[in-house]
Amino acid sequence: MKSLFLLSFIWLTHTISFAQSTEADQLLGVWEPSNGKARVKIEKIGEKYYGKIVWLKEPIDPNTGQPKVDKNNPDASLRTVPLKGYRMLKDFKYLGGNQWDNGTIYDPENGSTYKCIIKMTDNNTLDIRGYIGVEALGRTDVWKRLNLKK
Amino acid sequence: MKHYFLLLSAALILLTSCGESSKKTYTMNDINLTAEGPLFDGPNTLQATHIIDLNAIEPNLKADQIEAVKLIKANISTPDSIGFNNIRNFVLQLTSSDAKMEKVAVLNPVEKNLKEVTLNPSAESELLDNFQQKEIILILDADIEGDSENNLTYQGNFEFEITYKK
Numbered sequence: 001m002k003s004l005f006l007l008s009f010i011w012l013t014h015t016i017s018f019a020q021s022t023e024a025d026q027l028l029g030v031w032e033p034s035n036g037k038a039r040v041k042i043e044k045i046g047e048k049y050y051g052k053i054v055w056l057k058e059p060i061d062p063n064t065g066q067p068k069v070d071k072n073n074p075d076a077s078l079r080t081v082p083l084k085g086y087r088m089l090k091d092f093k094y095l096g097g098n099q100w101d102n103g104t105i106y107d108p109e110n111g112s113t114y115k116c117i118i119k120m121t122d123n124n125t126l127d128i129r130g131y132i133g134v135e136a137l138g139r140t141d142v143w144k145r146l147n148l149k150k
Numbered sequence: 151m152k153h154y155f156l157l158l159s160a161a162l163i164l165l166t167s168c169g170e171s172s173k174k175t176y177t178m179n180d181i182n183l184t185a186e187g188p189l190f191d192g193p194n195t196l197q198a199t200h201i202i203d204l205n206a207i208e209p210n211l212k213a214d215q216i217e218a219v220k221l222i223k224a225n226i227s228t229p230d231s232i233g234f235n236n237i238r239n240f241v242l243q244l245t246s247s248d249a250k251m252e253k254v255a256v257l258n259p260v261e262k263n264l265k266e267v268t269l270n271p272s273a274e275s276e277l278l279d280n281f282q283q284k285e286i287i288l289i290l291d292a293d294i295e296g297d298s299e300n301n302l303t304y305q306g307n308f309e310f311e312i313t314y315k316k
Contacts, residue, residue: 077273080258085193085291090251
């Protein structure tokens, strides 16, 4: 009887953690910000989520004729990092309730990093809110999934 | 006056002994960074994990004694006969479960006909939080020309400068 209880407990905790992990992994996929200038692939490394640029509408810098690089990075030693492949979303953890937090978003157009929270409003839509200090003082952008899920 | 001088001397000795810092190099050698195929044209992620051995820096060193960590050298090599001819650029990052991801080195472009390259370390990246964890994840983004069905493995040798309290 005791071992049956133990087995049921292990099964239940395993099922709950599997369900949570599946829910968290809904974030994986390729997403497009509202300005349509880039596409970002969100992937999982360890237990955290990261988004890297996999496509740019204008991949070539008109001033150099070369693929765009992170020329606005405040760390001058990293200004040759290519924008294609750049991890602009970093270190997100799943909070539950279709929200991922504790991460940052990098804006390559001005070299600034902001705190960020991601909310999935439906299977194919993300509210990406970047902010400095408190969440109330921020800006939300709506991202759409590239390969729509039903 | 004599007592005052003695007290001041004692305070100075105490202060300097408490604040004494040392620097040592921590190396990670022959790290296999791997990406599972199929791989597609563009940036692909090679990964490896490394368990930090604080005893290799100083016997009985505790994580909270570490004050600063900088990457000072990052070498990537391959035994493959084509070398890095199909690689456009490399970007190296470090992360761990309870520390932020840090971009630590880049090489763009990668020259042709080489089997070993040295990445340029970031001047500002600080890895203290990562070295206070048990395990570090090394992430090498390799921008690959063309698709490939196969797995990809490169070897990495890394050196870090560790500043710690004695």
